[in-house]
Amino acid sequence: MLTARMKPAATPVPAGRTPDSLRLIIAGAAVLLIVLVLDLAPCVALTGYFGLGPLILAAACPPLTTATIGAVTVVVAVVSGFWDHRFGEASHVAAIVLVLIQSAIAVYICVYRERQRSKLHRVQAVAEVAQRALLPDVPSRLDGAGFAARYLSAAQEASVGGDLYEVVCTAQSIRVIIGDVRGKGLPAVRLASVVLGAFREAAVTWLDPEQVAAACARAVGREAGPEDFVTALVMDIHPDGRLGMCSAGHHPPRLVSPEGARTLELLSPSPPFGLAERFTTTTDRWDIGDRLLLFTDGLIEARDQHGAFFALDDRLDLLRGGGQEEALERLTAALSAHAGGELHDDLAVLLAERLPVAVPPDTAPAARVALG
Structure with a gap:
C-alpha cells in the first residue's frame, strides 16, 4: 500500500484574512477616519484625500467590497461640501471627481489582483501535478x-x-x-x-x-x-x-x-x-x-x-x-x-x-x- 510521502512547501492561498490583509484593512479604515475627522475641522478641506482609503483597501478586499467602500466614499465626498461650506464650488467638484477616479482605480487594482491570484492558483495546481509525476x-x-x-x-x-x-x-x-x-x-x-x-x-x-x-x-x-x-x-x-x-x-x-x-x-x-x-x-x-x-x-x-x-x-x-x-x-x-x-x-x-x-x-x- 502506498501512502503520501511528501509535503510540498507551497500550498494554495487559504480562504480568509491573513495578518497582512487585516493590517491593510485597518490601515485603510484608519486613513478614512483620520481624513474625515480632519475635514470636519474649520478651514480644512481634505475631500480629495478621501480616495486614499479605497486605494489602501484594494490590496486586501475583494472587488465588490472595494467598490462598495468607494461608492460610500464618493457619497461622503459629496456630502462634505455642506459642512465645509464649499458645496457646488469648483474646488469641491474637482475633489469629488478626484475621489471618484481614485475609487475606480482601487476597483481596477482589486480585479487585477484577483485575476493574478487565480492565475497563481492554476500554476500551483499544475506544479502539484508535475511534482506528483516527477x-x-x-x-x-x-x-x-x-x-x-x-x-x-x-x-x-x-x-x-x-x-x-x-x-x-x-x-x-x-x-x-x-x-x-x-x-x-x-x-x-x-x-x-x-x-x-x-x-x-x-x-x-x-x-x-x-x-x-x-x-x-x-x-x-x-x-x-x-x-x-x-x-x-x-x-x-x-x-x-x-x-x-x-x-x-x-x-x-x-x-x-x-x-x-x-x-x-x-x-x-x-x-x-x-x-x-x-x-x-x-x-x-x-x-x-x-x-x-x-x-x-x-x-x-x-x-x-x-x-x-x-x-x-x-x-x-x-x-x-x-x-x-x-x-x-x-x-x-x-x-x-x-x-x-x-x-x-x-x-x-x-x-x-x-x-x-x-x-x-x-x-x-x-x-x-x-x-x-
Missing part, C-alpha cells in the same frame, strides 16, 4: 525496509524543483537514488526528470550500483548544458543487511541505531553526473531497527538569522522512536524553527528503516530445519 510517493514498506520521504521547496510560489529521489525494488535488492540538480527553475526540473527516467530504467537492467550510476551519468551528459551537473547518491539495500553506495559528489548518508549515530563514509566518492561516468561502490551494513537518512543540500545548508548552519549531526536523535513519518516531521519541524520558516534551497530527505525480512509460510519449516 516524484511519486515512495513505498511505505518493501521486503526488508520501510521508507518515508519529504520534499520542501524554497520557492513559496512553486512546489517542485531540482531535488529528486526514487525507490525501486528489483529481484536482488532495493535500489534508491537521491540527488540535487545544479540550478533552479524549469531547467533543473527537466534535468531531474532525465535522471529519474534513467535511474528507473537502469535500476532493473544492471546488476551493480556503479553501472546504474554510470547510466544516469550518461543520460545527464546527453541532456545537460556545459555548466550543468547533478550530485547524487545511488544505494543498494540487500535483504541480508548489506549496503552498496555510489556517490556522485553527494553527501554521505547518516545511520541512526539504538547505540548511536554515525556517517557512512564513502571511500571513493566521484564527481557529479555530467562531470564523470565512472564510479566506485562503497559497502557497509545496517541492522534491524537501524535508520538511514539520505538528504540534499537544503538540510545542512539552512541558516538561522545569525548565519549558523543547521547542525544535523546534533539533531539525529530526532529520528529515533515512533514511526518514520513522525520522525521526519520532528526533523523538518526543527529545521523550520532553525531557519525561521524560510528555506533558501530546495530540500529532499529520504528516511529508510531496516525491517525483518518476511519469510513465506510455505518455506518457514524448511528455514527452521536449516537453522536447527
Whole structure:
C-alpha cells in the first residue's frame, strides 16, 4: 500500500484574512477616519484625500467590497461640501471627481489582483501535478525496509524543483537514488526528470550500483548544458543487511541505531553526473531497527538569522522512536524553527528503516530445519 510521502512547501492561498490583509484593512479604515475627522475641522478641506482609503483597501478586499467602500466614499465626498461650506464650488467638484477616479482605480487594482491570484492558483495546481509525476510517493514498506520521504521547496510560489529521489525494488535488492540538480527553475526540473527516467530504467537492467550510476551519468551528459551537473547518491539495500553506495559528489548518508549515530563514509566518492561516468561502490551494513537518512543540500545548508548552519549531526536523535513519518516531521519541524520558516534551497530527505525480512509460510519449516 502506498501512502503520501511528501509535503510540498507551497500550498494554495487559504480562504480568509491573513495578518497582512487585516493590517491593510485597518490601515485603510484608519486613513478614512483620520481624513474625515480632519475635514470636519474649520478651514480644512481634505475631500480629495478621501480616495486614499479605497486605494489602501484594494490590496486586501475583494472587488465588490472595494467598490462598495468607494461608492460610500464618493457619497461622503459629496456630502462634505455642506459642512465645509464649499458645496457646488469648483474646488469641491474637482475633489469629488478626484475621489471618484481614485475609487475606480482601487476597483481596477482589486480585479487585477484577483485575476493574478487565480492565475497563481492554476500554476500551483499544475506544479502539484508535475511534482506528483516527477516524484511519486515512495513505498511505505518493501521486503526488508520501510521508507518515508519529504520534499520542501524554497520557492513559496512553486512546489517542485531540482531535488529528486526514487525507490525501486528489483529481484536482488532495493535500489534508491537521491540527488540535487545544479540550478533552479524549469531547467533543473527537466534535468531531474532525465535522471529519474534513467535511474528507473537502469535500476532493473544492471546488476551493480556503479553501472546504474554510470547510466544516469550518461543520460545527464546527453541532456545537460556545459555548466550543468547533478550530485547524487545511488544505494543498494540487500535483504541480508548489506549496503552498496555510489556517490556522485553527494553527501554521505547518516545511520541512526539504538547505540548511536554515525556517517557512512564513502571511500571513493566521484564527481557529479555530467562531470564523470565512472564510479566506485562503497559497502557497509545496517541492522534491524537501524535508520538511514539520505538528504540534499537544503538540510545542512539552512541558516538561522545569525548565519549558523543547521547542525544535523546534533539533531539525529530526532529520528529515533515512533514511526518514520513522525520522525521526519520532528526533523523538518526543527529545521523550520532553525531557519525561521524560510528555506533558501530546495530540500529532499529520504528516511529508510531496516525491517525483518518476511519469510513465506510455505518455506518457514524448511528455514527452521536449516537453522536447527
